Amino acid sequence: MQAKVASLQPHGDSGAAETPLLDKLGRFVVLAAADREIIARVASERVRGFAAHEDVVREGDRPQHISVILSGWACRYKVLADGRRQVVAFFLPGDVCDLNVLVLRHMDHSIGALTPILVSEISRAGFDTLMGAHLRVAQALWWEQSVANAIQREWAVNLGLRDATERMAHLFCELFLRLSLVGLVSGHSCEMPVTQADLAEATGLSPVHVNRTLQELRRLGLIVLKDKTLTIPDLEALADTAQFNPNYLHLGQEGRHLDANDR
Amino acid sequence: MQAKVASLQPHGDSGAAETPLLDKLGRFVVLAAADREIIARVASERVRGFAAHEDVVREGDRPQHISVILSGWACRYKVLADGRRQVVAFFLPGDVCDLNVLVLRHMDHSIGALTPILVSEISRAGFDTLMGAHLRVAQALWWEQSVANAIQREWAVNLGLRDATERMAHLFCELFLRLSLVGLVSGHSCEMPVTQADLAEATGLSPVHVNRTLQELRRLGLIVLKDKTLTIPDLEALADTAQFNPNYLHLGQEGRHLDANDR
DNA sequence: CGTCCCCTTGAATGAAGTCAATACGCGTGG
DNA sequence: CCACGCGTATTGACTTCATTCAAGGGGACG
Incomplete structure (x- = not known):
């Protein structure tokens, strides 16, 4: 009754945690050594560090560079005039914060650190180097951006029609798989370094209800969450209660035909 | 107390309704005659027509072209296994449905017509022509895509933290401004050719509650909605109750420095 | 040892959903 | 011309899910 969850196995813990961006891009296109070298460079x-709760970019800014998360978690959020906050995206290691700041000049939202983070700031020039010099790299970046958009759409679905339990379960499924892409899960566990209040802002629930929802998920045996560590004993089961369909993450090696070495 | 809504005046009813795409793109970059000509061509x-409720593209498809709405309204939606539907975007005339189908091969959602529509199907080849031949056009398309993403983010905010009244009001503000971009508002009125059930799927509310919310907005004198026509007597007032901040639409002529004629 | 942050719990309230009935147009076909 | 059916809009009563308010507990850290 549930859509196929063929690719629910965590993906490649092969990746070295030092190069999450390479891990991710390399998952879409086959990068040549030169490509990898230029990305790394x-x-x-x-490289810049931010403390937890510090803003990386603020609404209204006109950033001159793109930030890539090297370590730690950050989020994209918006604030209403009366102070209500909504987190509309989580950024994990390897995520590119905002490719389109180069075309939309003013930020229409802010990006804040959820934990202490390290980010790599890529200048316009550096970006042009990436995009211009190597076709494969440009394609990979486009892909990363497209997936980010797809995730954004799925968040709308999550907020629009899933109840609290499904919503939390869905978020955990997504984060778990995304972390697995960059080698940050081990076995059935990954880090979950955010507070319940953070989860509340991301799911549009109240902190109190997040707490109750987490207890419900624990009671059902679907998650173990303790000491900032999330364990998912049975990912299929969690995905099932979340109505989680991983297709929007486009994990299927879709771009593997774009092989830098096949010319 | 409300963020500046400087640009709340409807934009340029100058645009001819036959060329909504040109209207929109021309708002960002200054297109040369040759640019306009190639886009038009x-x-x-x-050009293809769809009946209301017909699907333009379906989840799982691998479309070989990009669709641009010429007339009518469409939507992007996702369906859960149990049939619950969530609309995550409205497409109005001039909107490009999905630039990234060219990189993400399988659709992770569907696109359906809300009203009878005409779409222009741009092939991969046609797309390459657009992107390759004229830098300005490529930039304009990137911009259009970026704004679409920004809108998607705002929908998440809408679903996550606004109550029913604010949410409906916000949607109306957005649609009104987007329609004004393509010359589809006259005075304080625009078409609103969708059913209350459609609005329900877009706002994550039940149809019944949409009805009550509309009545509330009418009672407050914020909208007149009758015979598929929406009239907003006082856009500022509506924006105020919606906590609507138009910055995410990036109406500010941000790319006007990219002038095709300044070389 | 106190303070602060985070998590937890309970009880009361409220917003939106559900269910069900009714009303209104509108086109179709008898 | 009218009866019927269908999609859409409306209304009322009841339920449910989530919020709010308020208080207490526990651990980390100065």
Whole structure:
């Protein structure tokens, strides 16, 4: 009755945690050594750290660079005039924060650190290098951006029609798979370094109800969450209660035909 | 107390309704005559009609072309295994349905007509022509895509933290401004050719509650909605109750510095 | 040892959903 | 011309899910 969850197995814990971006891009296109080298170089030009709760970019800013998360978690959020906050995306290691700041000049939202983070700041010039010099890299970046958009759409679905339990379960499924892409799950566990209040802002629930929802998921034996560590004993089962369909993450090696070595 | 709504005046009813795409793109970059000509040509190669409620593309498909709405309204939606539907975007005349189908091969959602529509189907080849031949056009398409993503984010905010009244009001503000971009508002009125059930799927509310919410907005004198026509007597007032901040639509002529004639 | 942050729990309230009945147009065909 | 059916809009009564308010507990850290 549930759509196929063929690719629910965590993906490649092969990836080295130091190069989450390479891990991710390499999952879509087959990068040549030169490609990998140039990504690594551009992405290490300027590295910056932020403390938890610090803003990386703020609404209204006109950033001159793109940020890539190297370690830690961040989020994209918007604030209404009366202070209500909604997190509309989580950024995990390897995620590119905002490719389109280069075309939309003013930020229409903010990006904040959820935990202490390290980000690589890629300048316009560095970006042009990436996009121009190597076709495969440009394609990979486009793909990463497209997947981010797809995730954004799925969040709308999550907020629009899933109840609290499904919503939390869905978020956990997504984060678990995304973390597995960059080698950050081990066995059935991954880090979950955010507070219940953070989860509340991401799911549109109240902190109190997040707490109750987590207890419900625990009671059902679907998750173990303790000491900032999430364990999912049975991912299929969790996916089932979440009505989670991983297709929107486009994990299917869709771009593997774009092989840098096949010319 | 409300963020500046400087650009709340409807934009340029100058645009001819026959060329909504040109209207929109021309709002970002200044297109040369040759640019306009090539867009018009590519966009008129293959035109197709769909009846209301017909699907333009379905989840799982691998479309070989990009669709641009010429007339009528469509939507992007997702369906859960148990049949629950969530609309995650409205497409109005001039909107490009999905630039990234060219990189993400399988559709992770469907696109359906809300009213009878005419779409222009741009093939991969036509798309390459657009992107390759004229830098300005490529930039304009990127911009259109980026704005679409920004809108998607705002929908998440809408679903996550606004109550029913604010949510409906917000949707109306957005649609009104987007329609004004393509010359489809006259005075304080625009078409609203969708049913209350459609609005329900877009706002994550039940049809019954949409009805009550509409009555509430009418009672407050914020909208007149009758015979598929929406009239907003006081856009500022509606925007205020919606906590609507138009910045995410990026109406500010941000790309006007990209002038095709300034070389 | 106190303070702060985070998590937890309970009880009361409220917003939106569900169910069900009714009403209104509108086109179709008898 | 009228009866019928269908999709859409409306209304009322009841239920449910989630929020709010308020209080207490536990651990980390100065």
